[in-house]
Amino acid sequence: MSNIGIIGGGPAGIMCAIFAAKNPNNKVFILDKSIILNTILPTGGGRCNLAYCEYNFKELAKFYPRGEKFLYSILSKFSTADTIEFFNNIGVETYVQEDLRIFPVSDSSKEVKNALLKQIDRKNIKKLFENVLKIKKTPQGFDVTTDKGFHHFDKLVIATGGKGNGHSLAKSLGHNVTELRPALSSLITKEKDFASVSGISLKNIEAQVFFNNKKVKTLSGDFLFTHNGISGPLVYKISSYCAYLNFDDKNPLKIVLNLVNKDSQDFDKELSESLKTSAQKDILNTVSNYIPKNLAAVVLKKENISHDIKSGQLSKQFREKIVKNLTSLTFNALKVTRGEEIVTAGGVDLKEIDSKTMGSKIVSDLYFCGEILDIDGLTGGFNLQNCWSTGYISGKALYL
Ligand SMILES: Cc1cc2nc3c(=O)[nH]c(=O)nc-3n(C[C@H](O)[C@H](O)[C@H](O)COP(=O)(O)OP(=O)(O)OC[C@H]3O[C@@H](n4cnc5c(N)ncnc54)[C@H](O)[C@@H]3O)c2cc1C
CATH class of the missing domain: 3.50.50.60 (FAD/NAD(P)-binding domain)
Structure with missing residues (x-):
């Protein structure tokens, strides 16, 4: 016994x-x-x-x-x-x-x-x-x-x-x-522009992760904006693979998101076409064809682009800014959200x-x-x- x-x-x-x-x-x-x-x-x-x-x-x-x-x-x-x-x-x-x-x-x-x-x-x-x-x-x-x-x-x-x-x-x-x-956790970011879209999620997007100017990994999954940063399965994955990297406000973890899963040049062509065919539409409505409307509004505000500017009147410089945001939106992660980690x-x-x-x-x-x-x-x-x-x-x- x-x-x-x-x-x-x-x-x-x-x-x-x-x-x-x-x-x-x-x-x-x-x-x-x-x-x-x-x-x-x-x-x-x-x-x-x-x-x-x-x-x-x-x-x-x-x-x-x-x-x-x-x-x-x-x-x-x-x-x-x-x-x-x-x-x-x-x-x-x-x-x-x-x-x-x-x-x-x-x-x-x-x-x-x-x-x-x-x-x-x-x-x-x-x-x-x-x-x-x-x-x-x-x-x-x-x-x-x-x-x-x-x-x-x-x-x-x-x-x-x-x-x-x-x-x-x-x-x-x-x-x-x-x-x-901590692993499988949300991340607190330097960028605070997206607090108003906290709770908005995006399905299966790609992220490239960099630390000390070196690429760490490319990962994909569902993504969520939070009041002070980023979360969702994709971010949990990032936090897990980067659990032992000592990132902080002086040396953040750089996360570059492709919100439309398209190459920037291809997307630029697609958006240019779309701006032509929807020339009379407000730019907010045209950008909302690619990302949720609230998020499109935040992107436009961040780049000082007026919501009601007509799509056909958008300058090349503004178009390029929109393309950059949608194909390589960058977050600098300063730390994990302590105490909320899953493992x-x-x-x-x-x-x-x-x-x-x-x-x-x-x-x-x-x-x-x-x-x-x-x-x-x-x-x-x-x-x-x-x-x-x-x-x-x-x-x-x-x-x-
Ligand atoms: C919110 C959340 C959601 C999750 N969802 C999933 C999921 O869907 N799928 C998945 O695979 N994983 C999930 N996980 C992870 C998963 O729950 C854990 O990995 C798992 O519970 C670990 O099991 P364990 O038995 O090793 O330890 P625990 O589940 O942590 O159990 C340990 C036990 O030991 C007891 N204990 C500790 N110290 C002492 C002591 N000194 N004396 C006596 N008792 C003690 C504790 O009271 C506890 O009951 C989730 C975790 C969290 C926090």
């Missing part, structure tokens, strides 16, 4: 518990300082984007800016198909959305939470509502001190996510933790973890799973997939 303590009742810890408890000789305890599985409720805007429809594990691993190679063996054992099968088996039917993100048919993260909780109860997993403060390794296992008392476990899993004191607990046991940075980049150093078991290579009988690790993915279901997969691998290792 093994006493197994799992610190953290988020998606990773719960997945681990469910598989560890399949062995009747294991007595499994989940310790959580808060309400178990509450962290799943806001996922996917309450709909729980639990996976992504990519069945090739090497292709799937490409969606993780940190952890890609480490995930190969893990995703080869538990990946998209296994996630869907697992959830179907516990009564959660799933569907694939047009953009390949996978959701429960109910579009409800509550349903996912309840289905997982049912498994916890069915498998007699004990829930302890306690905050773990200290862990001591002993020859027989682990002595765990919480805000409510003291426990001994033969084996221990740390699944405390990207925030909180899990990293300090890992460090106290001798593990290295790589630098933690934490960095975590327990993967060099010290055995990907076949999720066991520590330096402390026997210690395991890690989920976001506490130096693994983070883009938006699209990849971060929960990391939880299901690493949770499964650690649970399976504890089952054996």
Whole structure:
């Protein structure tokens, strides 16, 4: 009989518990300082984007800016198909959305939470509502001190996510933790002209990202203006790939957006034609053929172009300014919006973890799973997939 303590009742810890408890000789305890599985409720805007429809594990691993190679063996054992099968088996039917993100048919993260909780109860997993403060390794296992008392476990899993004191607990046991940075976050920009169009979104546009006058990446996705900067899936992606670049007001991250997905010369020709054919129309109406009207108004105001100037009367200089704004609108990102990040980049150093078991290579009988690790993915279901997969691998290792 093994006493197994799992610190953290988020998606990773719960997945681990469910598989560890399949062995009747294991007595499994989940310790959580808060309400178990509450962290799943806001996922996917309450709909729980639990996976992504990519069945090739090497292709799937490409969606993780940190952890890609480490995930190969893990995703080869538990990946998209296994996630869907697992959830179907516990009564959660799933569907694939047009953009390949996978959701429960109910579009409800509550349903996912309840289905997982049912498994916890069915498998007699004990829930302890306690905050773990200290862990001591002993020859027989682990002595765990919480805000409510003291426990001994033969084996221990740390699944405390990207925030909180899990990293300090890992460090106290001798593990290295790589630098933690916010990822998947909105960006605060120097440009404030667009505050009035906060909330306006643009579908699938391209961004070129530069830092220190060097191109970092070209990325695409949906984009959103905010009151103090930029956001949306495209910006989350940028923040993730640039998580470790030290940009600030002195040395900003330059983001050049192509709002019309057209080459500037081609667009210049197209706009020139359009200005001729709509010569009697106000310029605002002509530009609104390419971008939302409120945004067109902001672009014109920014360039001091009167809204009611007739399209046929627009000077070449003004036309070129409009083309520049629509094909290479530039934002200087000064910092990320702190505290609102979706995931934490960095975590327990993967060099010290055995990907076949999720066991520590330096402390026997210690395991890690989920976001506490130096693994983070883009938006699209990849971060929960990391939880299901690493949770499964650690649970399976504890089952054996
Ligand atoms: C708003 C939002 C939306 C998201 N949407 C998606 C999405 O749609 N798809 C996706 O793939 N990912 C999404 N994510 C990311 C995803 O939710 C996380 O990556 C995931 O929850 C991490 O799971 P985890 O189990 O590793 O840690 P967590 O979910 O953070 O759970 C850790 C648990 O450990 C407990 N804990 C921490 N420290 C202690 C301690 N010392 N003692 C006891 N308990 C402790 C906490 O109370 C918590 O319950 C979203 C994140 C956010 C914030």
